[in-house]
Amino acid sequence: MIEIAAGWRVFVGGFAAGAIGVAVFGGGTAAADPMVPTPPAVPAVPAQAPQNLLGTPGGASANRFMPTPPAANPFAPPSLAAAAPAAPGVAAFAPTPPAANPFTPPSLAAAPAAAGVAAVAPTPPAPVPATSGTxxxxxxxxxxxxEAQKPEGFKALDITLPVPARWTQVPDPNVPDAFAVIADRHGASVYTSNAQVVVYKLVGNFDPREAIxxxxVDSQKLLAWQPTNASMADFGGFPSSVVEGQYREGDMALNTFRxxxxxxxxxxxxxxSLSVTTDRAVAVADAPAxxxxxxxxxxxxPGAQAPAPAQAPAATPA
Structure with a gap:
């Protein structure tokens, strides 16, 4: 459809102790022998705990001056570590396995990709303008x-063409296959400032990005063509070309946007295709329109979200 709009939007230790006891033994007494007085019993004296005793092999000493046996080397490689049983009460220290090498190349260790990291798609090359062939x-x-299209009953695309103040929609037989034409018939120039839209259905196979x-080229064929701005940036997600410049038509110098x-x-x-053309003499006055x-x-x-307003193309020779 064509919309003619009128507005803009996270040690284990122990000790050993011993005791010494004294035993008294007595024998039988002969009847003819005089009695020999029995010596008084000597009370048993408990022995003091031994000092500086060597610990039993494999045991741990409570003497704080004894050298502590070396702990198992946690860094000994598994191939050299002896599988000897640990001493009672002594905690065994298992060797720590080596950490994974974070610098192992992907060909040697397949590590999963980090979650949430998306691959960056390559940027397509910028189109190179053709120098011949419209x-x-x-x-x-x-x-x-x-196939030329007419606005009546056309529903494949929504096309918006703003109409400035003083401009009106006009039939123009001078525009072949016109879809819509608007003009300022009350301007101050002999040349009527105008905007034209032409729509063709393209039947056949081709590459749109090659075509654009x-x-x-069609503008380059205009008499005394002098380009001022040009761009091949997409327009609303579609392949597009835009060019601005000046050319001559008879005695008049005209400004055009295509x-x-x-x-x-x-x-x-x-x-x-959209073309907007004005007399260069009234270009400043007609600029807002x-x-x-x-x-x-x-x-x-139809039904798609409208794109953001288009910006004027950067100055690039066409």
Missing amino acids: LRDYFQSKGVKL THGY RHVIATSGHDKYLV THGIVNGFRVTV
């Missing part, structure tokens, strides 16, 4: 048929 020439060389590289868009709707492709048309122009698929 869009129509390109399509003809590919056997692509161009031919978008400058955009081509190759839009896809379902399985079909369309070429949508022409900028409104250029910046408010839209081409979208």
Whole structure:
């Protein structure tokens, strides 16, 4: 459809102790022998705990001056570590396994990719403008048929063409296959400032990004063509070319803005072209109107979110 808009948007130790006891033994007494007095019993004296005794093999000493046996080396490699039983009460220290080498190349250790890290898609190369062959020439060389479209009953695309104050929609027989034409018939120039939209359905196989590289060529064929701005950035997600410049038509110097868009709707492709032209003598006065048309122009698929307003292209020779 065509919308003619009027506005803009985380030690274990122990000790050993011993005791010494005294035993008294007595024998039988003969009847004819005089009695020998029995010596008094000597009370047993408990022995003091031994000092500086050597510990039993494999045991631990409670003497704090004894050298402590060396602990197991936690860094001994598993191939050299002896599997001897640990002494009672002494904790065994198992060797620590080596940590994984974080610098192992992927070919030797397949580590899973970090979660949440997405691969960066390569940036497609910028299109190189063609130096010959217009869009129509390109399509003809590919056997692509161009079918002119009319606004009545057209639902494949939503096309917005703003209409500034004083401008009106007009029928123009001078624009072949016109989809919509608006003009300022009350301007101060002999040349009527105007904006034209032409829409073609493209029937045939072709590469839209290859085709759009031919978008400058038709303007380059204009008399005394002098480009000022040009860009091949996408327009609303579609391949597009845009160029601005000056040319002559008879005795008049004209300023023009031309955009081509190759839009896809379902399985079909369309070429949508906009041209806005004014007399250079009134270009300053007409700037608000022409900028409104250029910046408010839209081409979208029905139901899709409208793209952000287009910005003026950077100055690039065409």
